[in-house]
Amino acid sequence: MSIQLFVPTFRVEECLEEIRECLEKGWTGLGFKTVQFEDEWKKYTGLKNAHFLNSATVGLSLALKILKMENEWNDGDEVITTPLTFVSTNHAIVYENLQPVFADVDDSLCLDPADVEKKITSKTKAVLFVGLGGNVGQYSKIVELCQKNGLKLILDAAHMAGTRVNSEIPGKEADVVVYSFQAVKNLPTADSGMICFKEQKNDEICRKLSWLGINKDTFARSGEKGAYKWKYDVEYVGYKYHGNSIMAGIGLVQLKYLDQDNAYRRQLAEWYDEQFKLFPDKLRIISVTEGCEASRHLYIIEVDNRDELLHDLNEFEIYPGVHYRDNTEYRMYSYAKGTCPNSLYLSERILSLPMHLRMTKEDVDFICEKVIACLTSKIL
Structure with missing residues (x-):
């Protein structure tokens, strides 16, 4: 599924x-x-x-x-x-x-x-x-x-x-x-x-x-x-x-149910963190500011070869997203192109992983396994 x-x-x-x-x-x-x-x-x-x-x-x-x-x-x-x-x-x-x-x-x-x-x-x-x-x-x-x-x-x-x-x-x-x-x-x-x-x-x-x-x-x-x-x-x-x-x-x-739902989202994020923190040389977790109890609408990682990873995950029927493309890359805001180099750099490297209430720990484990395998070029 x-x-x-x-x-x-x-x-x-x-x-x-x-x-x-x-x-x-x-x-x-x-x-x-x-x-x-x-x-x-x-x-x-x-x-x-x-x-x-x-x-x-x-x-x-x-x-x-x-x-x-x-x-x-x-x-x-x-x-x-x-x-x-x-x-x-x-x-x-x-x-x-x-x-x-x-x-x-x-x-x-x-x-x-x-x-x-x-x-x-x-x-x-x-x-x-x-x-x-x-x-x-x-x-x-x-x-x-x-x-x-x-x-x-x-x-x-x-x-x-x-x-x-x-x-x-x-x-x-x-x-x-x-x-x-x-x-x-x-x-x-x-x-x-x-x-x-x-x-x-x-x-x-x-x-x-x-x-x-x-x-x-x-x-x-x-x-x-x-x-x-x-x-x-x-x-x-x-x-x-x-x-x-x-x-x-x-x-x-x-x-x-908002607080209850957000608490579960934070649990999903903790499960992701537990596995990804073991591979700091392969990806960076976009962490939450200290003192912030975030809604966790998104769980984002930064990786090399983002588009390749996205394609590979799709092969396993895992469908991440990207939040967002640097707006200065759009035609109407191109007047500002080059003014925000960190945004451009990150927008080409960030990936939002599945994050919703119907997910289980097994789903998170499966996603983490495939992300890590793809990033470490293991044969599956």
């Missing part, structure tokens, strides 16, 4: 009960479940605000739009970001006519504070930090840099649902945090996300912008007896970005 990179696990009966309630009430859109999920997410994270959206990508777009609008940034102002991320991170900057400035990554695959500092100019307005794989890298130093230079901080926490640092959910120090609940994330729905602004006024603007600029959503305009108040104002040219109650219902179930 093949071992896939990602296979999401849903508590099917519990999810169906949540969906059934939506269908029986006849309310599947923005409304009672999205509000409930937002409230539960705030309790879980300790963040002051949370707004449920249809994806993390639109969350990043709204984050930048609102920060730009409220702080009077100009078109062409700069946001320092990472080249080692899913392309939606950097597209969101471009959506708002801002300029992505790429800083290099360190060995954790997260932004290198030393290079970030070098890239700060008079046009720099914000830093966008990605917690790759659920790790925090040198995030605390990025926070200090932003505070020192008066920059806004956006935390792309797409991989970080459940990550803790010294027992605390990170993000309270950021101006905005964006989570992903896409289909294969640690808290999977079909697709959705959450945006958490530090400032309540920004949360209020976000709620309007995500519902076409309307100043009262449909749920808020419906009374206890179902009376529909049709009169409202439209304050912005907004978007149809809000989440729906079906996705929120699934999210409510998945949230109950």
Whole structure:
């Protein structure tokens, strides 16, 4: 049987009960479940605000739009970001006519504070930090840099649902945090996300912008007896970005198990570590920052001849992935090619091994055996 990179696990009966309630009430859109999920997410994270959206990508777009609008940034102002991320991170900057400035990554695959500092100019307005794989890298130093230079901080926490640092959910120090609940994330729905602004006024603007600029959503305009108040104002040219109650219902179930699921992911990572640490000359484990209890969305190793290893593992029906290709290798970001040498070097050497809740120790053992055999050129 093949071992896939990602296979999401849903508590099917519990999810169906949540969906059934939506269908029986006849309310599947923005409304009672999205509000409930937002409230539960705030309790879980300790963040002051949370707004449920249809994806993390639109969350990043709204984050930048609102920060730009409220702080009077100009078109062409700069946001320092990472080249080692899913392309939606950097597209969101471009959506708002801002300029992505790429800083290099360190060995954790997260932004290198030393290079970030070098890239700060008079046009720099914000830093966008990605917690790759659920790790925090040198995030605390990025926070200090932003505070020192008066920059806004956006935390792309797409991989970080459940990550803790010294027992605390990170993000309270950021101006905005964006989570992903896409289909294969640690808290999977079909697709959705959450945006958490530090400032309540920004949360209020976000709620309007995500519902076409309307100043009262449909749920808020419906009374206890179902009376529909049709009169409202439209304050912005907004978007149809809000989440729906079906996705929120699934999210409510998945949230109950998030810490338990992440604990098992960390167990899988420990099993990988136990075997791979015996071969430091053949591969490097991308380790988690000390003090970080990572979500472990990814388990990444660095190897020579990555593409050859990937092909060899496919022959054994093991299907790893790559997170990610250096974004400056893409045509639209090629203006920055050569500015982040460590990112380019690592992006050609990193491999994400299967990491999901349906895996067993036997699966990990099998993968490790084949990885090590391929790297040591043993005949199988």
